[in-house]
Amino acid sequence: MTAPLLSVGNLTKRFGATTACSGISFDLWPGEVLGIVGESGSGKTTLLQCVAGLQSADEGSVAYHLDDGHRIELSTLSEPALRRMQRTEWAFIHQHPHLGLRMNVSAGANIGERLMANQWQHYGNIRSEAEKWLQAVEIDSSRIDDLPSTYSGGMQQRLQIARNLVSKPKLVFMDEPTGGLDVSVQARLLDLIRNLVRKFGLSVVIVTHDLAVARLLSSRLIVMRNGEIIEEGLTDQVLEDPQSAYSQLLVSSILQV
Amino acid sequence: MYVAVKGGEKAIDNAHRLLAETRRGDPEVPELSTEQIREQLTLAVDRVMTEGSLYDRSLASLAIKQARGDIIEAIFLVRACRTTLPRFGYSVPLDTGSMTITRRVSATYKDLPGGQVLGPTFDYTHRLLDHDLEHETEIEEAPVAEPVQGDMPHVLDLLCEEGLMEPPISPGDDPETEPGDITRDPLVFPVDRALRLQSLARGDEGYLLALGYSTQRGFGRNHPFAGEIRLGSVSVEFVPEELGFAIEIGEIDITECEMVTQFKGSKTTPPQFTRGYGLAFGSCERKAMSMAQVDRSLRAEELGEDRVAPAQDEEFVLSHCDNVQATGFVEHLKLPHYVDFQSELELVRRMRREQEETMRGAAE
């Protein structure tokens, strides 16, 4: 049996008197898409940021398994090593594209940044790679020199995905990637994400308050409330036969299909 | 035949002569003495001493005269003079609790031990131009109250005794280590509170005023109360190495302000009041108050508050608060930049040419 790609153990994060996440543990298997659902304030975004190394946890461990069998404990990683991992092996898709994009440089430069940080030195090659990625996320490559601020919300989100996937990461963290978009735009984006996940065999941890999104993308689901996991299991199981009262409420209130 | 611009040296000499003449103004009008500045423009003198970081009324008065009343230029002169002065050491921390009070007000208590002392303040004057001052005037002697006997306790210490106010040393700072010195070591961010207070103490009054004001208007909300403002003279003590004990080396006038701000507490700390601190040489009340506000707003990170406003951004506030640095860099734009501009000219011409060619190519 293969090892999990990511193992989170007993992770706790506090802000002053409030505890955002308390004793969270889960594994993510290679090629798996794990959904974390819960209402706003349930601690799911904080959890994602701690796991991705964007915030430091107060307690607990986050272990990542490299291809060569080595296991890396996040808290023992030096800052440069963590940064390198965040821009090569990993990717983070923010809910708000402006957090994940450089709004003051062109789309091409946004996609090219990770390449240049990884020693690409040929302008023409960087550019053609950027064009390829624009097409992969269904953006007309003639828009390569335009600023992201001239893009629609859905296009900005797709650009953010291209900027992140260009370095061929293994593990992608997504924080409400379809939040704030119209329903029709959401559907197209979800479809795109699903195809990219399949095409590149990505492992994904996706945080969402939208159970429809979770059902479409994830194979396994964690339900959070007040900083704790209250239920977990295969997505279909959790959605069809929720065990905890809270999950039942969540499912009945949101999933009117 | 063109000859490249020469004679910079002569131009500078002549400019200096013209400057001296302009400074003097109409020779029919008696020359302003530095004693007059020292005695009659005291608030300007105090500001120059504070932001010049040099307590010397005579040098500050001279600087104001030489700078033609340009306060930032005067501060600059004092700072440059300060560089050449030898350093003997550091004084013992001032004991402001034992200062001789000229003014002391608290906005948090109606009455308190030691009482409220209004002192020489513009506060309740009507701002009507007094044309009598156009001529020499006789000044009626002001009545003098009995000097307050004994120490005058700090308002914040009273709160402290009750446990409602954080202790005077903020938790991040180690009381065992000597405070740093921004005039001896470069400022490297993040800085501790001692270095922050030093930077703010020599920071520009107008800049700190605007930042303090912005926190009151909601940019980094920290509604403060003026816990206490006191003005007076305090003795300065110094421990000479050969003696090994403190001796008094003189007295200086200072303004001290302590602001009180509520803090909702954290897991480990119960709700309590927190402080912001301001200190200036002489009578610089506006400066001391603004400084205390900005000191408190810069503690946002330490106290776990959201950092959203300019006044809460340490690197922004401290990197730009020094008016001598600011004025130098803004005014350096007057220096020749021919070479860089030539490079830009060449580039813009080339780009225009290229664009023209592309457009012509497209038209054909």
Add this chain to the structure above:
Amino acid sequence: MSTEPASVPDPGYNFAYLNEQTKKMIRRALLKAIAIPGYQVPFASREMPMPYGWGTGGVQVTASILTPDDVLKVIDQGADDTTNAVSIRKFFRRTAGIATTSDTETATVIQTRHRIPEEPLSESQILVFQVPIPEPLRFLEPRETETRKMHAYEDYGLMHVKLYEDISQNGHIATTYAYPVRVEGRYVMDPSPTPKFDNPKMDNCEALQLFGAGREKRIYALPPYTRVVSLDFEDHPFEIQKWTEKCSLCGADDSFLDEVITDDKGGRMFVCSDTDFCSKRQIGRQEAAE
């Protein structure tokens, strides 16, 4: 060309204005800077009697390295007689009493703003640059706390983003001065606002090059014979400015030219920005003609 011999310094000041304690502190920073080429060393910059932004960093570096036997040359925009150069030279004549010259070859210490002399420098010379903003990443990332990390981790992707953006928007790299360089394959450095025309002169230079930023309190250095490479792309290599004109005074076609407007009808001429280089060439041409 003019040279003034050494004289008696103003007794009111220590040699070269700064006290010895301060000079020691600056020399320590200089040694560290030389040991780590291109790395910005924080130093406790003093308040000088000239404004910040007017060369206080360069002046402090020069003051710390001057010896009574030195011959000082000061240039601004390549010229010895621009007002700020005159003012700084005067300052050192007064406080250090050292000999000064406009002759590049004779000078042992050359303080400069915005240019490197056209004449190649030698091992016995030190070039001191006045630097306004030492941080090459500053306009991409304003935070010191962040840029320090980027240097420490060699995280320089952002620097190339800027160059990429230049090419994508303008067809070529549109940075003409303060053009970033990589020093010995490690630190990215701002060569100060010299035109990129001068960048190649920094590479493998025989002279010691010292950079002082007074307001920003940083010192950095290039030891002699250091590899200095201007950043570029393989398919958009670094290139320097070229003029179609020649210098109207000396006929040079390989020096940096200043444009001088001669009337209000579009008349202009081009002359060498390096006045010493130009006047030497003019003398040479006259002699050849005679």
